[in-house]
Amino acid sequence: MTTTNPELEYGFPTEEFEMRVERAQRKMSSHELDAIVLTVPPNFRYFSGFESQFWESPTRPWFIVVPREGSPVAVVPEIGAPQLEETWIEEIHTWPAPRPEDDGVSLLSSVLSDVPRKHGRVGMELGREHSLRMPVEDLESVRNSLSGVEIVNGSPCIWEIRMVKTDREVDRIRHICEIVSDAYANVPTLISAGDSEREACRKLRIDILRRGADSVPFLPGISGPGGVPQIVCGPRDRVIQDGDILFFDSGSTFDGYFSDFDRNYAVGDVSDETKRAQEAVWQATEAGIQAAVVGAKTDDLHRVMGKVLEEAGSLGNNVGRFGHGLGMQLTEPPSNMPGDGTVIKAGMVLTIEPGMEYAPGKMIVHEENLVVTEDGPVLLTKRAPRELPIIG
Amino acid sequence: MTTTNPELEYGFPTEEFEMRVERAQRKMSSHELDAIVLTVPPNFRYFSGFESQFWESPTRPWFIVVPREGSPVAVVPEIGAPQLEETWIEEIHTWPAPRPEDDGVSLLSSVLSDVPRKHGRVGMELGREHSLRMPVEDLESVRNSLSGVEIVNGSPCIWEIRMVKTDREVDRIRHICEIVSDAYANVPTLISAGDSEREACRKLRIDILRRGADSVPFLPGISGPGGVPQIVCGPRDRVIQDGDILFFDSGSTFDGYFSDFDRNYAVGDVSDETKRAQEAVWQATEAGIQAAVVGAKTDDLHRVMGKVLEEAGSLGNNVGRFGHGLGMQLTEPPSNMPGDGTVIKAGMVLTIEPGMEYAPGKMIVHEENLVVTEDGPVLLTKRAPRELPIIG
Numbered sequence: 094m095t096t097t098n099p100e101l102e103y104g105f106p107t108e109e110f111e112m113r114v115e116r117a118q119r120k121m122s123s124h125e126l127d128a129i130v131l132t133v134p135p136n137f138r139y140f141s142g143f144e145s146q147f148w149e150s151p152t153r154p155w156f157i158v159v160p161r162e163g164s165p166v167a168v169v170p171e172i173g174a175p176q177l178e179e180t181w182i183e184e185i186h187t188w189p190a191p192r193p194e195d196d197g198v199s200l201l202s203s204v205l206s207d208v209p210r211k212h213g214r215v216g217m218e219l220g221r222e223h224s225l226r227m228p229v230e231d232l233e234s235v236r237n238s239l240s241g242v243e244i245v246n247g248s249p250c251i252w253e254i255r256m257v258k259t260d261r262e263v264d265r266i267r268h269i270c271e272i273v274s275d276a277y278a279n280v281p282t283l284i285s286a287g288d289s290e291r292e293a294c295r296k297l298r299i300d301i302l303r304r305g306a307d308s309v310p311f312l313p314g315i316s317g318p319g320g321v322p323q324i325v326c327g328p329r330d331r332v333i334q335d336g337d338i339l340f341f342d343s344g345s346t347f348d349g350y351f352s353d354f355d356r357n358y359a360v361g362d363v364s365d366e367t368k369r370a371q372e373a374v375w376q377a378t379e380a381g382i383q384a385a386v387v388g389a390k391t392d393d394l395h396r397v398m399g400k401v402l403e404e405a406g407s408l409g410n411n412v413g414r415f416g417h418g419l420g421m422q423l424t425e426p427p428s429n430m431p432g433d434g435t436v437i438k439a440g441m442v443l444t445i446e447p448g449m450e451y452a453p454g455k456m457i458v459h460e461e462n463l464v465v466t467e468d469g470p471v472l473l474t475k476r477a478p479r480e481l482p483i484i485g
Numbered sequence: 486m487t488t489t490n491p492e493l494e495y496g497f498p499t500e501e502f503e504m505r506v507e508r509a510q511r512k513m514s515s516h517e518l519d520a521i522v523l524t525v526p527p528n529f530r531y532f533s534g535f536e537s538q539f540w541e542s543p544t545r546p547w548f549i550v551v552p553r554e555g556s557p558v559a560v561v562p563e564i565g566a567p568q569l570e571e572t573w574i575e576e577i578h579t580w581p582a583p584r585p586e587d588d589g590v591s592l593l594s595s596v597l598s599d600v601p602r603k604h605g606r607v608g609m610e611l612g613r614e615h616s617l618r619m620p621v622e623d624l625e626s627v628r629n630s631l632s633g634v635e636i637v638n639g640s641p642c643i644w645e646i647r648m649v650k651t652d653r654e655v656d657r658i659r660h661i662c663e664i665v666s667d668a669y670a671n672v673p674t675l676i677s678a679g680d681s682e683r684e685a686c687r688k689l690r691i692d693i694l695r696r697g698a699d700s701v702p703f704l705p706g707i708s709g710p711g712g713v714p715q716i717v718c719g720p721r722d723r724v725i726q727d728g729d730i731l732f733f734d735s736g737s738t739f740d741g742y743f744s745d746f747d748r749n750y751a752v753g754d755v756s757d758e759t760k761r762a763q764e765a766v767w768q769a770t771e772a773g774i775q776a777a778v779v780g781a782k783t784d785d786l787h788r789v790m791g792k793v794l795e796e797a798g799s800l801g802n803n804v805g806r807f808g809h810g811l812g813m814q815l816t817e818p819p820s821n822m823p824g825d826g827t828v829i830k831a832g833m834v835l836t837i838e839p840g841m842e843y844a845p846g847k848m849i850v851h852e853e854n855l856v857v858t859e860d861g862p863v864l865l866t867k868r869a870p871r872e873l874p875i876i877g
Contacts, residue, residue: 103722147717149703149736150816151614152809171803176718190805191820193613219621221585222543229611229621230638246622298700299691308690310702311541325539326568330495344541411563413582417544424542428583 101268103348105142107181109261113140114159117254121161124250125212127242128160128205131251132226133218135421138349139255140165142180145173153190154197154227157182160208168201198231202238216247222426223248252426256418257440263464265350266419266442267473269306270462273345274475276301277356281484286335286360290314290328293339301345311344311353311423316360319367320455324355324412324448335361338457339484344423353423353444354460354474359481368481370451373405375479377447378459381415381429385445385463385470389437394429398447407449410456416446419462441465442473493660495740497534499573501653505532506551509646513553516642517604519634520552520597523643524618525610527813530741531647532557534572537565545582546619548593549574552600560593590623594630608639614818615640644818648810649832655856657742658811658834659865661698662854665737666867668693669748673876678727678752682706682720685731693737703736703745703815708752711759712847716747716804716840727753730849731876736815743815745836746852746866751873760873762843765797766851767871773807773821773837777855777862781829786821790839799841802848808838811854833857834865 117140121129131137134148137157148155156168167182170190177185188200205215217232218225225232236244258266276297283300284293294314301309315327316337324342333339342355357371377398384397398415399407414433418425419442427435429443437443443465448458462473509532513521523529526540529549540547548560559574562582569577580592597607609624610617617624628636650658668689675692676685686706693701707719708729716734725731734747749763769790776789790807806825810817811834819827821835829835835857840850854865 143718145718146703146705151616151814152816152820170805172715172717172805174803175715189803191822192805217621221620223620224543224616224618225621226616228613228615228640229609229617229624232621248620295694299694302687302691302694308702310700311538313538323564323567325564326535326537411566411581413562413564413584422543424544428544428585430583 101264105261109259110140110142110181112259114165117159118161120250120253121216124216126161126214126216126245126247126250127210127212128158128208129216129247129251130201130205131157131159131218133223134226135349136218136251139421141167141177141182143177143182144349145176154231156197156201158204158208161211162209166204168197168204196231198234199238202235205235205239205242210242213241214243214245216250217244218248218251220246220248222252255420256426257438258420258442258464259440262350262420263442265348266352266462269345269347269350269352270354270473271475272304272306272347273301273343273352273354276304277341278475280341280356280358281482284333284339285485286333288333290316290331290333293333294328297341301343305347306345307347309343309345311342313342315340317455319364320370320451320457322454322456324456324458333360336363338363338367340458342460349421351419351421351423352462352474353419354462355458356477357457357459357481358484360484363481366452370405370449370457371481372479373402374447374449374457374459375477377401378445378461381445381447382461382463382470382472385437385443385465387437387439387465387467391427391429391433391435391437392431394445395431402447402449405449406451408451408453410448410450410458412446412448412458416444416460418442419444437465439465439467493656497653501651502532502534502573504651506557509551510553512642512645513608516608518553518606518608518637518639518642519602519604520550520600521608521639521643522593522597523549523551523610525615526618527741528610528643531813533559533569533574535569535574536741537568546589546623548589550596550600553603554601558596560589560596562589588623590626591630594627597627597631597634602633605633606635606637608642609636610640610643612638612640614644647812648818649830650812650834650856651832654742654812655834657740658744658854661737661739661742661744662746662865663867664696664698664739665693665735665744665746668696669733670867672733672748672750673874676725676731677877678725681722681724682708683722685725686720689733693735697739698737699739701735701737703734705734707732709847711756712762712843712849714846714848716848716850725752728755730755730759732850734852741813743811743813744854744866745811745815746854747850748869749849749851749873750876752876755873758844762797762841762849763873764871765794766839766841766849767869769793769839770837770851770853773839774853774855774862774864777829777835777837777857779829779831779857779859783819783821783825783827783829784823786837787823794839794841797841798843800843800845802840802842802850804838804840804850808836808852810834811836829857831857831859
């Protein structure tokens with residue numbers, strides 16, 4: 094029950110948060126925002142360091158206001174105050190929650206009214222890849238109670254801030270990637286033909302936890318003859334059989350940071366056609382990794398991976414992209430796809446995730462995680478073997 | 486690696502969903518809604534039976550439209566179609582996602598335009614205990630593209646539907662409550678003084694999974710001398726010591742349904758004052774259980790529990806309520822608190838969760854889960870022992 098890197102302690106020093114806020118404030122200036130308001134747990138945690146599994150309960154909203162100048166202000170239910178006081182956040186406003194007739198609405202409005210004004214605009218999580226964590230009706234109440242301050246879409250600004258990771262963030266992603274890499278390498282000794290998909294997932298989930306993950310919020314395990322029909326649902330009661338491809342994907346966490354990568358296994362013998370598809374997707378992954386350099390675009394990553402897959406006779410796939418950003422969420426912007434247009438910067442953590450349907454109903458999807466550095470891409474996962482590992 | 490009730494199979498027959506839709510349609514009529522639109526995973530799953538861990542990724546919205554007459558219609562990203570086709574849902578519309586410039590917006594608008602109109606109102610998850618799972622800006626686009634149809638707050642209608650559970654739903658909640666009850670009973674053999682809170686949580690999480698839970702999304706473990714300072718954050722690196730109260734809360738799942746109850750343990754010797762607080766909270770739980778009868782109000786539950794705690798010298802607590810609804814989410818309406826006003830009906834599943842601070846920084850909180858029947862409350866958890874179990 095130890096982590097693979099016992100030197101890596103939980104939590105961040107105050108200077109980390111000061112650095113994040115300073116960077117955020119520069120971005121806010123360029124987006125002409127007087128403040129951003131965060132409600133989504135990873136955003137709240139990003140600026141406060143506050144962690145709570147209690148966010149699993151949707152009853153009470155939590156807010157953190159990061160002004161363009163000065164320190165962040167928390168507006169939270171009373172139940173959260175004792176522990177929030179132990180973070181670096183100094184200004185904390187609370188209300189007795191739940192209070193459905195006014196769950197933080199008037200308190201948040203009052204804090205926002207006090208934010209120094211220059212642009213008259215406050216950004217909230219209203220756009221791409223954000224589901225605001227408060228009732229929409231309450232947002233409307235906040236909007237109506239403010240005068241001289243407009244609530245606008247802050248998502249582009251927030252994602253600009255979070256897309257580039259700090260060294261300490263990368264350390265945590267690397268750590269969880271290593272834990273899961275080791276668990277994946279152990280799968281052939283853990284799982285065998287005759288297990289159901291459910292049993293296989295249960296065994297792997299326990300193994301990942303044993304190795305030091307805090308949680309495993311995402312672990313589909315899917316099997317099918319020569320490939321899988323889809324990659325988003327499962328496990329099912331299906332029993333794993335000779336000739337199957339067994340596919341695991343996993344989003345596990347350490348100290349609030351995710352890994353997100355998959356692995357494929359051959360159950361006994363698989364056909365030469367399947368092996369050729371495996372080789373093609375492995376090569377596409379290679380191409381994607383090599384292309385993840387500063388200055389390239391996410392569109393380029395898609396193009397180089399797509400080229401390898403097309404030449405191998407891909408029938409396409411329904412995933413819509415070949416990877417994405419990774420950090421405090423299983424998936425984050427950008428998307429490796431045509432039209433995304435994100436220019437890759439040092440510090441971005443990306444998944445490289447090519448996949449193809451090589452015959453009707455038979456998909457092979459690979460995935461690795463990397464950080465982009467000035468010196469090129471650096472893998473955070475332990476690279477999948479070129480040939481499919483075999484499960485007996 | 487077996488479940489405690491191997492007869493309980495995953496999934497529901499079609500008649501279960503037909504019954505849910507029929508009931509929903511009656512409620513929609515009384516709320517004067519032509520349709521409800523569901524985006525939040527438990528709501529989507531409630532009407533479709535579709536399960537996916539993929540919802541961990543916030544990139545793509547998913548929609549299910551339940552009209553006042555006729556069958557539900559799904560509007561989903563292409564990636565979800567193969568598996569959704571295996572559910573009872575027959576009408577499925579897909580778009581190639583992600584497509585940030587139009588992620589389901591025009592498709593959802595077109596489906597809503599085709600819904601037969603009587604009231605000109607469509608309900609969405611805009612109110613209490615709902616965080617709409619789509620960008621607010623996209624909601625605004627849908628609103629603007631509709632003519633003659635108003636999008637209104639459908640939350641009260643949706644919660645009316647989901648608050649009363651079917652027998653099959655209760656079976657699943659009972660099953661996961663039994664699994665976790667057995668794991669809690671095993672804690673004194675699993676965990677000992679000298680373990681850190683993190684190690685203790687890791688051991689318990691693995692034990693709950695071994696016993697047949699699908700996942701453990703919520704498992705704070707908190708320790709403190711004679712009681713805990715708060716109940717929402719943790720585990721920490723703190724080492725469990727003699728004289729501590731060790732508190733676990735847990736939300737574990739089976740087939741999409743949650744348990745949510747806690748347990749307290751004495752680490753070695755604890756003071757008589759702590760034992761008296763334990764007795765008071767245990768008695769308050771008894772009172773809460775007995776009061777959970779058809780026709781009572783959630784306010785009454787709070788009152789009877791509060792009376793016991795006040796008489797025992799409670800300094801109050803910051804939780805704001807003494808329990809809540811339970812089902813496909815860790816917490817659901819109603820709230821056992823003054824002013825909630827929900828009249829208790831047969832089929833409601835509730836947590837009974839009294840707690841008090843009996844000395845500054847020392848809280849004791851208990852919790853049990855029950856289903857209300859015409860014949861009175863029936864516990865789903867195995868009742869906590871009256872005296873604190875001891876950890877060596």
